Amino acid sequence: MADDKNLRAPQDSARIAMGEDYEVRYWTEKFGVSEDRLQEAVDAVGHSADAIERYLRQ
Template identity: 45%
Template sequence: MSDNLTKKDQRDRSKINMHEDFEVKYWMKELGVSKEELQRAVDKVGNSAAAVRKELSA
């Protein structure tokens, strides 16, 4: 099912959704990493943005 277009920018920025291209691109730019690096971090620590930030800064 597609995103509800009536909700404007109400994304949960505390989670990283690797199944949405626009979210992957956002987090790649935000964290300064490649898609592969982002995927490895999410696979290792889960989709919590805080946990992924911590993992990538370690």
């Protein structure tokens, strides 16, 4: 079943899908960062939301 684009939160809250606009909006708001900063974190540590949160707190 395809992701419902009307949802405000990601389908899998453990991973960040940078290819989904609604997920990028959700995570940038949650972490209080720009899309570029979020992408930098994903590039550095992968798609794990926990790892990205730890990276952004550094």
